[in-house]
Amino acid sequence: MAKFMLAGKADCPHYAKAELLADHLQRCLPNFRVHKISILPDEWTEWLDVTCKRNGWKHEQSPLVWRELVHQGGKGLLLGGFSDFLEHCQDYYGITSDMPSDMMLSIAADNLKTKMDLIVEEQHLASLIQPLHIWISGALSPTCHILIPNLLSAEVFPQVSVISLYLLELQGNVEELQGLRMEIEDLAPSLLHQVTVHTDLDETFQEADVILLLDDCWTDEREDDGDEEKKRKVMERYGVYGQLIDTRANKKVKVIVSGGSFVNLRCSLLVDGARSVDSQQFVATATQLENKARAIIAKKLKVRPSDVTDVIVWGNISGDFYVDLQRAKVFNYDGAIKGPAFFSQPVLKICPDRKWLEKDFQHLVHCQRETVTSKTNRAAAMLAANGILAVLRAWNGICDPDEVLSVGVRCPGHYSLPDDVVMSVPVRFKDGKWSVLSDVTVGDELNKRLQLLASELRQCQRTTASSTLRWDGQL
Numbered sequence: 001m002a003k004f005m006l007a008g009k010a011d012c013p014h015y016a017k018a019e020l021l022a023d024h025l026q027r028c029l030p031n032f033r034v035h036k037i038s039i040l041p042d043e044w045t046e047w048l049d050v051t052c053k054r055n056g057w058k059h060e061q062s063p064l065v066w067r068e069l070v071h072q073g074g075k076g077l078l079l080g081g082f083s084d085f086l087e088h089c090q091d092y093y094g095i096t097s098d099m100p101s102d103m104m105l106s107i108a109a110d111n112l113k114t115k116m117d118l119i120v121e122e123q124h125l126a127s128l129i130q131p132l133h134i135w136i137s138g139a140l141s142p143t144c145h146i147l148i149p150n151l152l153s154a155e156v157f158p159q160v161s162v163i164s165l166y167l168l169e170l171q172g173n174v175e176e177l178q179g180l181r182m183e184i185e186d187l188a189p190s191l192l193h194q195v196t197v198h199t200d201l202d203e204t205f206q207e208a209d210v211i212l213l214l215d216d217c218w219t220d221e222r223e224d225d226g227d228e229e230k231k232r233k234v235m236e237r238y239g240v241y242g243q244l245i246d247t248r249a250n251k252k253v254k255v256i257v258s259g260g261s262f263v264n265l266r267c268s269l270l271v272d273g274a275r276s277v278d279s280q281q282f283v284a285t286a287t288q289l290e291n292k293a294r295a296i297i298a299k300k301l302k303v304r305p306s307d308v309t310d311v312i313v314w315g316n317i318s319g320d321f322y323v324d325l326q327r328a329k330v331f332n333y334d335g336a337i338k339g340p341a342f343f344s345q346p347v348l349k350i351c352p353d354r355k356w357l358e359k360d361f362q363h364l365v366h367c368q369r370e371t372v373t374s375k376t377n378r379a380a381a382m383l384a385a386n387g388i389l390a391v392l393r394a395w396n397g398i399c400d401p402d403e404v405l406s407v408g409v410r411c412p413g414h415y416s417l418p419d420d421v422v423m424s425v426p427v428r429f430k431d432g433k434w435s436v437l438s439d440v441t442v443g444d445e446l447n448k449r450l451q452l453l454a455s456e457l458r459q460c461q462r463t464t465a466s467s468t469l470r471w472d473g474q475l
Contacts (some may be wrong), residue, residue, distance in 0.1 A: 005076065006085075007037035007051070008063030009044045010115040014082040015063040016107035021089060021097040029093065038115045131164040131193040132157060133250075135208045137241070138215030139167035139197075140176055142337045142381035143258065147212070147388060152189035156392050162193040166208075170215075170237075172199050201244065208249040212388060213241070213266065216259030216318075231460075234262045235269060242273015251277055256391055257284040257408070258384050263317040264408050264457055271410060275399040280433060283395075284408030285423040286313045286321075287387035288380065293323045296361060297330070297347060307331040308347065312426045312440070313406035315453035319460075321424060322449050323365050324355065326441055327404070394429035401430045404437060411436045415450055421457045423450075 006022055008015025015038075022034040039047050044062060050061055051427060055066075057078045065085040066076040079085055083370075090096050134151060135143055150156060151162060159419065164458035165184065167177055177197035184195050198204060205211060220414040245253065246445070255277075258266040267284040274282075301308075311328050328347035391407060393399050404426050412419035414436045426437040442450065 001447075003035070003068045004079075004085075005035050005037065005066050005068060006063060007039060007047075007065075009041045010038045011041050011108050011112040012062040013108045014061075016111055017097055018063050018065065018082050018085050018109070020107065021086065021095070024097075025089065025093060027096060028095070029260045032093075038111060040115060040119075042113075105249060116197055129193065131161060131162040132160045132209050133164050133166065133207045134210045134212070135166045135205055136169060136212045136214065137168040137170075137204075138213065138259075139169045139180065140172055141214045143214050143384045143388075145180075146381055146385040148184055149187060149189070150385070150389050151392075152187070152191050154191065155398070157191070157396060158398065159396075160191065163191045164193045165195045166198060166203075167195065168198045168204060169272060170199060170201070188385075201240070204246045205241070205244045205330055208245070208253050211245065211253060213254045213255070213257045213270075214259060214384070216261045216263070216266065229261065231265070234266060238266045238269035242270040243380065245270060245277050246274040249274075249277065253277060253281055254392075254395055255282045256388055257282070258288075258388050259318070260380075260384075261318050264319070264422045264424070267408050268410075268420075268457075268461055271422065279410045281294070282409070282422075283391060283434065284317055284422060284424070285384070285387040285391055286317045286406040286408060287316065287390045288383040289313045289321060289323070289365065289424075290406050291383060291386065293361075294364045296364050296368070297325075297328070297351070300348075300356075300361075301330055301333055301350060303332055303334075305328060307333070309344070310404055311406075312404070313424050314446075314450055315424055316319075316457055317408050320453055320456060322365075322446075322453065323362060324446065327426075372435060395432065395434070397429070397432065401428065404428060407434065409434065409436075414449065415442055417450065417454050418458055421454050421461065423454055460475050 004022060006015075006018055008018070018362045019036060021055050022036070025032045026034055028154050039242050048059065048062075049056070053066070055076055055078070057066075059078070059080065063082055064084075065079040065081065067079060070077050079088055086097060103458065136147070138144060148165070152165070154160075157163065167180060169177055174197070177199070181195045181197050184192070215237075230279060245255065255267075255270060255274075257263055257270070259266070263284045267282055271279045290313055291305070293311045293313070295305040297308045297311075298305040307330055309329050309331070312324040312326070313321055315325055325347050326439060328345050329344035330350055332341065332342045333345060333350055335345075337345065348357075353473075390399075391405065394403060394405055406426055408422045408424045410419065410422055411417060411425055415425065417423055417425075426440060427434040
């Protein structure tokens with residue numbers, strides 16, 4: 001079978017003549033096939049240059065004709081332009097073309113009009129698709145690899161028909177990002193509309209509906225960087241991120257900050273930078289700390305981690321925090337009092353060892369992150385991904401509205417905390433909004449802890465506030 005590829009400018013008379021000749025051959029010869037590619041005039045030069053470089057050809061005019069010996073996409077044999085195609089048809093098939101010039105010009109004009117109509121139709125069809133735009137910064141992190149298959153499922157976004165995914169890794173390896181993009185497309189998830197990769201700020205957070213920020217370390221970070229240098233880099237990047245969210249993202253965007261360092265500070269910088277977006281739209285995940293605490297308590301009480309619920313984390317998610325068990329419950333505990341599966345007992349009642357709870361337990365939770373990292377030589381990616389997914393499910397109304405989660409937020413007017421500090425507190429999600437838990441007992445001792453934690457966070461913010469920059473178009 002003879003298969004030809006015919007490409008040309010939509011308004012080119014010679015392309016029109018070659019097209020008519022190819023159509024005639026296809027009607028007359030059962031084994032002759034042609035595939036036509038019509039290119040807009042202002043896109044022709046770039047398209048021709050890319051095509052010739054990819055195939056190792058040299059050609060300058062419209063049209064471009066080549067022969068494929070296998071199905072479309074196989075290796076091509078260049079024939080040349082219109083005169084070369086005409087000569088080939090005369091030699092092999094004994095058929096030529098004597099189209100008048102006025103007909104050539106008329107067909108060329110029709111080709112251009114048809115091409116423009118097709119573009120308008122495609123744009124209209126594309127406008128009918130309203131995908132959910134999800135941006136992920138730190139896209140090359142292990143957490144992102146675990147997150148993506150879950151994000152592209154109806155379990156997390158039950159009311160969404162399609163999702164556009166944007167992978168951002170500033171100054172990242174383009175080949176790695178393209179590999180990740182291809183892997184995501186190979187999953188063939190039903191919700192996926194498109195995946196794009198980004199290594200700069202040109203389009204960052206454009207039309208974002210959900211933003212997941214996983215980047216708490218950078219490609220240019222050195223091992224000898226001290227805390228102040230790391231903090232400076234965080235301030236620069238997240239100050240810019242906040243401004244971009246302010247100007248480019250949907251005003252109802254859901255922003256989730258995760259990671260292992262400066263989590264509260266990063267979230268606070270975003271809130272400060274995105275002044276036109278409600279601060280309710282920004283949260284930092286502390287769910288991973290809750291789960292660590294649940295696992296330690298479960299081991300102590302010899303139950304499953306899922307049997308421990310309602311653990312509260314106060315304070316600095318990646319720094320000093322306090323695990324509060326005043327509401328914590330345990331199910332399926334094998335003690336003196338037993339009940340059905342729905343029966344629970346207070347953890348503080350089941351575990352009366354207050355010294356262990358106040359000293360050893362708090363220390364174990366703080367050290368758990370370092371223990372996991374030292375054993376695996378990487379961040380606790382599954383734990384971080386699970387925390388993000390838990391917050392998204394609650395935010396999207398999938399979970400029980402009575403479920404309590406600890407997240408880093410600004411909560412003016414609650415627990416006598418400063419208005420300008422992002423701090424981990426217990427919240428409930430309902431109807432797409434979170435509200436701080438009101439039925440929590442904050443006694444004198446806990447209040448002192450909270451004020452101390454808030455003071456440390458505020459001091460951290462003050463050291464960066466003096467260095468705040470406005471975005472100049474680059475980092």
